[in-house]
Amino acid sequence: MDKIARIDMGAAGGPKVTVGDLGAYAGLGGRAMTSIVISTEVHPLAHALGAENKLVIAPGMLSGTTGSMTGRLSVGCKSPLTGTIKESNAGGQAAQVLARLGYAAVILEGKPEGDDLYKIYISKDGIQVIVDNSLKLLNNYPVIEKLRGEYGDKVAYMSIGSAGERKLLAASIACTDPELRPTRHCGRGGVGAVMGAKRVKAIILDDAGMKMRPPKDPDKYRDANRAFVEGLRKHPVTGQGLPAYGTNVLTNVLNEAGGYPALNFKSGQFEGVAKICGEAQAELEIKRGGSATHGCHRGCVIQCSGIYNDKDGKYVSKQPEYETVWSHGGHCGIDDLDVIARLDYMDDNIGVDTIEMGVTIGVAMDAGLAAFGDAEAAIRLVEEVGNGTPLGRVLGCGAEITGKVFGVERVPVVKGQALSAYDPRAVQGMGVTYATGTMGADHTSGYAVATNILKIGGDIDPLKTEGQVELSRNLQIATAALDSTGMCLFVAMALMDQPETFQAMFDMLGSFHGTSMTGEDFVALGKKVLSAERDFNTRAGFTKAHDRLPRFFYTEQLAPHNIAFMVKDEELDEVFNW
C-alpha cells in the first residue's frame, strides 16, 4: 500500500490513470484516507455529482494482511444525499485484494462527456479503464454474472446497479463476498450515485501474483492477531450472539427495550417481532438449507452473515441485517421474513441502501402511497426504483426527498439521511449520535446502543440524558479510528469490555507498521479524522442547527415509555468539544 492511483474520468481524449506515491497521505487507511483526501481536495460547495467531486476508495490500514477482521473497504466523497463529507464502508473481498495490489487509495476524479459506461480492471500489471456499454442499466447480480464470464472467480468485484447509474441519491456500491455475490454494500450517503456520475459501472480487482502484505514484525503480529481472535471468540456478542443469529439478534432486544421504531417511528414496539427476529430467521435459514453463520470476507471469525433461501431451498438473498429487517419490516408494518429477504435482494440488486430504502417506503406509506403492512405494495414500490420511473426515482432518492415530494411532515432524517432501527427517544445516546454525526443519521458512527442497551463498555440508562454526550463523543472518536484500520466495527463489542483485546489490536497495528500504537494514538487518530470531516462540513455550510433531530422527536412522546428526546441543544453542542 505504497501508492495512490488517480483516474481522471474526464480527461481530454478519455480516462487517464496516474499512479503516484502517498505523499502527505502516507500512513492513512480506510476512513482516515477517504475523509482527509476529500476534505483536502474537494471544494466543499462542489456539486456532488459534478466533475469537482472525487470518489476515494481505500482499504484499511491492516487490510490485505493475515490479520483477522481486516476486510473493510472505505469509500468516500461529498455525499449527494447529505451534502456532507461521506465515508461508507463495506465488507466483502475488495479491501483485501486492493490492499494486496498495493493501492492505499484509488481516486476517481472528473466526469466524462457522453454516455459511455466504463469498467476498471486493476491487476498486478496496472490499471485499465475500458468502455463497456453492454453493462448499461444492468443490476448488480447480472453485472457480476456477466463479469465473471470474463474475469473469472478469483477476483473481487465492485459495482453499481441501475440506481447508481441513474444517480439516485440512495444508490450504493456493491462489493462481492467470497462466493462472489454482490451483497456487501457501501450503502449510505449515495456513494453509488457518485460512481454513476463518473460513469464507472464496475471495478475488477485481481490480485493474482500478489502476496499478503508483510508485517514489519511478523512474530509479534501473529501473536497479537491470535490474542485478538481469542478475545473475539470469548466475548458473548462476537463469540456467540452474532455468529448464531447475526445482527438480527437485536430485534427482540430493542423491542423489549421499547426502542424498536415501528410504523415510521410511531411506537417503540412492533407486534410482529416474533416472526422476524434473529432467532426465527436463523431457524428458518438452517431449516431451508441456507446458513445462519457466514463470513462476508475471508479472515472473519465472527461470521455474522448468513444465507437466506426460499422454501424450496433456493437462494433468495444474503441474511438480511437487523437494520434491513427493521426498515422493510417493523418500520413498514411488515412481519414476513420472505418478503423482507426478497426486498433485501432487490435493494442489493438495484443497488440502493437497504436502510434508506426501507425508511423511504415507510415515509411513502405515511404519505398514503400504500398501507402499513402491505407487503405487495412495498415490493411494487421498490420495483419502481428498479424501473427508474418518476416515482421510483423519487423513492430512490431517499426519505427526505420523498417526504418533500409527497408533503410528509414526519420524516426521520438528519442532514438528509434516514435514521435506522433505534428510536432516539428510547435510546437517547443513539439520538446524540444521529444528531451530531458528521455524515447524517448513522447508527454505526457512534453506536451508543452498546452501552445504553447491551450494557457493553458500561451501563448508561437509555431513557436519561446523563452521560449520553460523553458516550457518543467517545464512541464517535473510537469509531472514526476503527473505520480507518480496516477492522469490522463489530470487534468493538469485545474491545469495549476487554482491555486485553483492545491492546491486542493496538499490538497488531504497531507490529504491522513497525511503529507503536497506544490508546492515546488511537484517540488522536479518531479526532484527526473527525476534525477533517467537521472542517469540510463547516465549509459546506453545516452548523449546530443541523446537529438536531427532526422536530417530531422533541414534540411527540414514544410508547411504551412515553418519552421524547430530551438531550438539550447546548449538550449536543458539546459533543465535539474535547
Place this chain on the structure above:
Amino acid sequence: MDKIARIDMGAAGGPKVTVGDLGAYAGLGGRAMTSIVISTEVHPLAHALGAENKLVIAPGMLSGTTGSMTGRLSVGCKSPLTGTIKESNAGGQAAQVLARLGYAAVILEGKPEGDDLYKIYISKDGIQVIVDNSLKLLNNYPVIEKLRGEYGDKVAYMSIGSAGERKLLAASIACTDPELRPTRHCGRGGVGAVMGAKRVKAIILDDAGMKMRPPKDPDKYRDANRAFVEGLRKHPVTGQGLPAYGTNVLTNVLNEAGGYPALNFKSGQFEGVAKICGEAQAELEIKRGGSATHGCHRGCVIQCSGIYNDKDGKYVSKQPEYETVWSHGGHCGIDDLDVIARLDYMDDNIGVDTIEMGVTIGVAMDAGLAAFGDAEAAIRLVEEVGNGTPLGRVLGCGAEITGKVFGVERVPVVKGQALSAYDPRAVQGMGVTYATGTMGADHTSGYAVATNILKIGGDIDPLKTEGQVELSRNLQIATAALDSTGMCLFVAMALMDQPETFQAMFDMLGSFHGTSMTGEDFVALGKKVLSAERDFNTRAGFTKAHDRLPRFFYTEQLAPHNIAFMVKDEELDEVFNW
C-alpha cells in the same frame, strides 16, 4: 389596522379565531410585519408544513388608503422550498380590502387533523372559518368562479390551487385582480403549500361597510400622493415603458446586454427574442382585443399588466410578466407567445410560481425529459403538475428537487429557489443579490438590474465587480423597507432617479401616520427587517456558505461576454456588514 387576527386551525374542536391588539407589532406592515412575526414566533427548525409554522398575511403600511400604488399584500412563513424565512408579496385587491377591514395581520396557526378543507370569510362582522369540501382539488379559476356565486363580485379573494392543497413546494397563493381573475400571486417560496398544509383553500375579504383608512393629516397626504403620482408619470420607466409594454419590455434589453439566460443558463442571448419580447407582445395583445395596459389593483398609475387573448379574441391569461416569458420562453428554448401565455394561465390556475415552474421545466429538459424548444412537451409537463402525478409532484416541488431526482448538475438555484431572468455572470450585481438574499435567489429583493443595465440610480458596469456589493446592499435595505409600505416595487424606478419623488413617498408615510419619515428612518426600517430575517436564517442553520451561487456560474463562461461570476466570497460576506 389596529388589530391582529390569529386563526388556530389546529384547535381542539375546530378552528378558533382570536382577535387582539397589535402589541409589540404596532406600526409594522407588509414584510416588516410578516418577517418580524415569523422571526419572533416560529421555531427556526420547525417543519415548514407542520403545526409549528405560521402563515402571516399582512397589508402594507399604506394599504387601504387613497394613496396610489399601495396595494401589495405580504405573506410570510418559514418557506418549505428554501427553509429560510419567507415573504412573498402580490398585487391584486386583497391588501386594500384587508387593510380597510382593520387587520394589520391575519395569522394562520396550527394544523387541523383530518381531511376537511376550509374557507375563511372576513367581513366587518368578524371572521368565519367554514368547512367547504366542495372546493377540494379545484384550481384557482374554478375556485373563484364557485366562490363568486356565493360571495359575489364586490369582495377580494385569496386562494390556492391543487398545487397548494398537495403541498407542492412551488405552490403560490393567488389574489384576485379588480376583475376577479386569480392572476396576482404570492409566488415564491412555496407559501401556497403552507396554506395548504393548514387546509385553508380560500380567504374571502369583504369590506362592505368599511371606509378608506383616514390619514392623520389628510391635506398633506393628498398633496404628497399627488406629487408622488406626478413623479411616477414623468419617469420614462414608470410613465412610459411599463405602461406601454409591461415588464416584458426587458426581454430585448437583457438580450442586448447578453444577460438573458437562454436554455437553462447556457447562453446570455436567445435567438427567438424578437417573437416573445414586450413590443411584440403588446402589439399582439392590442390586435387581438386584449390590452397592453392594465392595473392589477385599483389605485395603480403604472398599469404594467395587460390582457392576453387568443387569435379569436378569447381570454387566455393576464399579460405574462417578463420573468414568466423568460422562464417558459427563452429558458426552455420556446419562442411562441401563445404557448407561453397558456403556460402562464396553467401556472396561475394550478397555483404554482411561474418562475420556479419555468426554470424547473428547463432543468427537466436538461435531464432529457423533453427537448429544449418542445412546446407541447412543456405543456404536458405542467399538466402533470396539475394532475398531481408523481412526476408532476416532483416538478411542482421546483428546480432543486427536480435536479436531485433526475440527477442534473446544472441547477440554477440559491437556497433551493430558482434564479430568474437575469444571468448573474452578465449582471454581476444581480448575482450578489441572488447569492446573499435572505430568501433564496430572488431578483426583486435587490434589483441590481436597475443600475447595472437600466442605468437607474447610477451606472455600475454589469460586467465588473466594482460597486456591486454596495449596490446590492443598498437595494436590499431599501426593498425590505419598501416591501413593508404596501407600495409596488416598481415605484423604485422613479424613486432612485428623482429625490423629490422619494421625498413625496416619505411625506405620504409621515402624514398618514402622523409621524415623521426620513431617509434615515426608511433605511433603519429596511435594516430592521433584514436583521430579523437574517437572525431567523442563522438560527435555521444558514451560513455564508449558503450565500453563494451554484458552482457552474463560477466555472462556466457565459457567451457572448465569455465571463464567469467574479464577485469574491469575501466580498459577498460584506453585504450585510453595514
